[in-house]
Amino acid sequence: MEFLDITSIRDTRFGKFAKMPKSQKLRDVFNMDFPDNSFLLKALTVVSGPDMVDLTFHNFVSYKENVGKVWAEDVLALVKHPLTANAPRSTFLDKM
Structure with a gap:
């Protein structure tokens, strides 16, 4: 199984x-x-990616037009949320 940590997302x-x-x-x-x-x-x-040099691109295709726009806005809103990078220590310990 492969997953993508939301804190490593740089852009949509x-x-x-x-x-x-x-x-x-x-x-x-x-x-x-x-x-x-x-x-x-x-x-x-x-x-x-871990920094702005080593980037990975993940491509997704939706079934309808302009659904990708909604997805991009929602994912970027989650990434830019202040609690995503500044969660409590217990959250990071649970993640490990």
């Missing part, structure tokens, strides 16, 4: 700012070569 990107996936199979499924494709309206990229 949606729409034309989302990173295009490298997988050729995914490109074929969504017909990304056509100019009238609405794939970017369904795409969400979560940028994470």
